[in-house]
Amino acid sequence: MFSFELLAKEEKARAGRLVTPHGSIETPSFVAVGTQATVKSVSVEDLCEIGSQVIIANCYHLHLQPGEDLVEKMGGLHRFMGWQRPLMTDSGGFQIFSLGAGKEHGVGKVASIFPEEKDRGGHLSSRKGKTLAKVDEDGVEFVSYLDGSRHRFTPERVIQIERKLGADIILVLDECTSPLHGYDYTRKAMERTHRWALRALEAFRRMSDKRQALFGIVQGGAYQDLRQESATFIAEQVFDGYAIGGSLGSSKEDMHRVLEWTIPLLPQHRPRHLLGIGEIEDIFQVVRRGLDLFDCVAPTRMARTGTVFVREAKRFRINILNAQFKDDPLPIDEGCKCHTCCNYSRAYLRHLFMAKEPLAIRLATIHNLHFLESLMARIRAAIKEGRLGELEREWLC
């Protein structure tokens, strides 16, 4: 049911094909974030038109609402949300973090971007400083942000929940440390994450119907020896793929270092996923270091504030609310073939944002997702033709 084939390489960058029971994913691929069984503001039909290959939903969120039993009763996540292509579920490790220590420290995966991480479910509305989750050897206990009810996740329970949800690719429960945790705690959490990984694998073997693949998660914060130890340990376990999770430090340079310590230790013949990071500028960095999948809230998150991707703009973005676009008859991006760019002007999109019309966010989201998918298609083609470096220079210079 699952296979991962490498089709081409250019230095460390790889073009591949990940086959799942719901079709294949051409890699490197962007994974659209659909936390609550929907990608914010767009429909499944929109996503098909955009060319999205795979969505990542969230085990933690779906457990709390509407509950895995209901999703199972409705025929599983694919059927429930009407998406027939590949699906992933993240375990909720990041949520443990954002409700627990991350809340105490007021920081997230990369310290500076946490305030924008709402898509992935960092419930920032909760009181900062109040611990809403408590980790122990067995698992983690947390309080529902919806109704204050108490819940416990263990590695086994998460596998069981993800089994009921029925995504093609599921992730183990990990403990996601904050960039402000010191070395000692980060090591302790990493070692616990490794023990949890073994328990998850065991539970997965017991429960699997072979219709799901399990990805392990490398932790270790921004510490070189911990990342290397974690990558080595997780790589030794027979997972179907390997994700890089947790704190990636407090700058893009830190993130690049973490990737450089980690990726060479992961198996060549298995897909590699970067959890929850990536903007247009990061994509080449991440692909060039040999990642195959990455999920990314940037396109949907930015769209909600009117920030839309443009090839010829600083950091590949403009904010459509700027007065300069008031009477601009052009599409957002002249080279873009998305539904929004084919049908609407910058002036109209700006009007919709100014008038607080819900259509604004959908049209901006469609554009941003399409822009990113279209860049990924070019990147895959470039790797196959050995001209990724050239494409990167075209885009970044």
Added chain:
Amino acid sequence: MFSFELLAKEEKARAGRLVTPHGSIETPSFVAVGTQATVKSVSVEDLCEIGSQVIIANCYHLHLQPGEDLVEKMGGLHRFMGWQRPLMTDSGGFQIFSLGAGKEHGVGKVASIFPEEKDRGGHLSSRKGKTLAKVDEDGVEFVSYLDGSRHRFTPERVIQIERKLGADIILVLDECTSPLHGYDYTRKAMERTHRWALRALEAFRRMSDKRQALFGIVQGGAYQDLRQESATFIAEQVFDGYAIGGSLGSSKEDMHRVLEWTIPLLPQHRPRHLLGIGEIEDIFQVVRRGLDLFDCVAPTRMARTGTVFVREAKRFRINILNAQFKDDPLPIDEGCKCHTCCNYSRAYLRHLFMAKEPLAIRLATIHNLHFLESLMARIRAAIKEGRLGELEREWLC
């Protein structure tokens, strides 16, 4: 460029065809409310799929934001919003009312439904009791709800703005009285509305390029003699169509009475429009009395709160948030062929509402609009086959 043909009659009910420069409207027809140059939460593509024939935007709102000059510069409203089918613009008379006397009285078109009238631009967020608009013989002065700037509408100015917006069918400026206004004020406002109608006609004749049709508006509140006097006066003027505006009393029975006093006095060979009222239960009432067009916020307004139309339910509606739909695998309405019903279950739609996902409102809006358009198509067919009475009994019994 314009014509109105009566194709069939069943007692007072009429099936017709209203031809405009942007295509024809089969009547009786629902007019989707697109106040700010967009029907809330749906795209033009959604509306085409739904089968919407005509949209009514609002001169008052578009004057304030983004301004008629911008819309004109962008090629007019059709091109600006990407809608190539017929368009109407309401003058803003209702807004004068909701910002002025309506605000003082805390009531609207039909007293009881005012709190739900937000779609049509009754800016309820403004302080109740504070007059934001002042009417005099020349026109009306009002304060922008956006930035507090002062504006003046006169009958001539409204024609000029609507000319720049470029909808196919435009409405004259009227003064819309409150159900709580007494006889004397209602008469005074009606007489002023008549003088404004003549001024609007004159301005329209001067400015028209024959690509727009002008509808007059009958006023007179819930007073029989005033309604009859107003209908007689407005009917004598050579408008392309006739709208019934203003207060329709404080109950559905009042509304029916107003229609019965008014409609027989309007020309047979011209289209008749009811401004801003209509729920599923009202549609048969309104059609049976000989109306051809009516705009209606119900489908979009209700959709936003999870109220969706169902053939086999009390008052033709259910609220999808009810716990009973939690695990309901059926579509909203089993007989419905809309995008939402073809693709999603009640359980999923409820989940989207519970999770406050924006897609919820779009899917509910698509359903409600489609449900209504589909009923209108049946009503038109029934009139042509002389079985409207039978269809009404099927639906209402």
